[in-house]
Amino acid sequence: MFAVAAVAILASLALAIARAIAGPTLFDRVLAGNTVGTLAILLLAVFGFLTGRPEFLDLGLTYGLLNLIGTLAVLKFFRYGDLAHDDDAGDRAR
Amino acid sequence: MRTISLAFILYVFWLVLSGYFKPFLLIAGAICAVLCALAAGRLNAADEEGHPNHLILRTPTYYPWLLWEIAKSAWSVTKIILHPKLPISPTMSVVRASQRTAAGIATYANSITLTPGTITADVQGNDLTIHALVADGATDVEGGEMDRRVRAFEGGA
Amino acid sequence: MTLAVDIASWVLIVLGSFFTVVGAFGLVRMPxxxxxxxxxxxxxxxxxxxxxxxxxxxxGFTLVTLKLLFILALFFFFAPVVTHALARAVLHAGIEPKLAEDRRAAAKQRLAASGEGRQP
Structure with missing residues (x-):
């Protein structure tokens, strides 16, 4: 039964990667990348059950935390061209 | 008080992640949790906004309703995706959040975004710009039932 | 009893797979x-x-279940944050969505008329 879930998640991954390649804008790619991250966590969990090794869940948790930070960092970088940008400083200056 | 509850939650997180219950690891986890909680206190990260522990006990009043809403709207989005004609009518609107605290507004905005079919696209003070997949979704949010429930959830804080 | 739990979990997993594929399909299909x-x-x-x-x-009732629930809580709290950040970034990049109906101007006027919102 976990094999069915694994196949479904792999098919979804393929569709998400197709969207990442097709674009057309940067934000479509970021969205697709974030979806790939989500699906990878699910795939890690399912794979842990499939092989009877639940240690994969720890990898999934770590990947989930990194996925959030990574997506936000990419968005911030492409908006300001700077990862240490202080948005509040701009608001105060205005 | 907030520092203690934050340290407790961090310690539970440590225990769940480690899964070993040897004395050395238990003590090391306790020390790490307390140090992290103290550091968060010095960073002012454990205030009413960053660690809203007064809301934890109130979750049963709001989250079950939210989960049911998510399930309903996710099903309707699923039907739209699988519909051969793709009957979407994207709509943007502005709604006002009536919550008084930052945590309340964040809860409301996140609830809107978490519900498939509606996204909070911008926040200016109390005014949330929302994007809905179909016009009915925007009308539902403008109706303000979720707003009232989040305000009740936020309580007298 | 075990059989009932097995069937329930199979149903849940198949449903989850279905919604996952539908979501990814929508990701490709939406305009x-x-x-x-x-x-x-x-x-x-x-x-x-x-x-x-x-x-x-x-x-079953083990540490694995707790970890799974932590992952679910992670999704529950972080997914809207990322989606909101993305939507905001798209708006600020000047990409206007194709809309069937734009109620923003009317709603803003109505809210301004009703007045007394807490402004930052």
Missing amino acids: EVFTRMHAASVIETLGAGFLIFGMCLQA
Whole structure:
């Protein structure tokens, strides 16, 4: 039964990667990348059950935390061209 | 008080992640949790906004309703995706959040975004710009039932 | 009893797989970036939720279940943050969504007329 879930998640991954390649804008790619991250966590969990090794869940948790930070960092970088940008400083200056 | 509850939650997180219950690891986890909680206190990260522990006990009043809403709207989005004609009518609107605290507004905005079919696209003070997949979704949010429930959830804080 | 739990978890896992594939299909099918976000949020809510609850039933009452619930809580709190950040970034990049109906101006006027919002 976990094999069915694994196949479904792999098919979804393929569709998400197709969207990442097709674009057309940067934000479509970021969205697709974030979806790939989500699906990878699910795939890690399912794979842990499939092989009877639940240690994969720890990898999934770590990947989930990194996925959030990574997506936000990419968005911030492409908006300001700077990862240490202080948005509040701009608001105060205005 | 907030520092203690934050340290407790961090310690539970440590225990769940480690899964070993040897004395050395238990003590090391306790020390790490307390140090992290103290550091968060010095960073002012454990205030009413960053660690809203007064809301934890109130979750049963709001989250079950939210989960049911998510399930309903996710099903309707699923039907739209699988519909051969793709009957979407994207709509943007502005709604006002009536919550008084930052945590309340964040809860409301996140609830809107978490519900498939509606996204909070911008926040200016109390005014949330929302994007809905179909016009009915925007009308539902403008109706303000979720707003009232989040305000009740936020309580007298 | 075990059989009943097994069947329930299978049903949940199949449902989760179904919603995951539907969400990814919507990601490819939707016409522009805002509408794609709605499709992606189906994966993050119903797809992930059903799959993880199904796996919880298989794991029984162990540490694995707690970890799975932590992952679910992670989705529950972080998915809207990312989606909101993305939507905001798209708006600030000057990409206007194709809309069937734009109620922003009218709603703003109505809110300004009703007055007394707490402004930062």
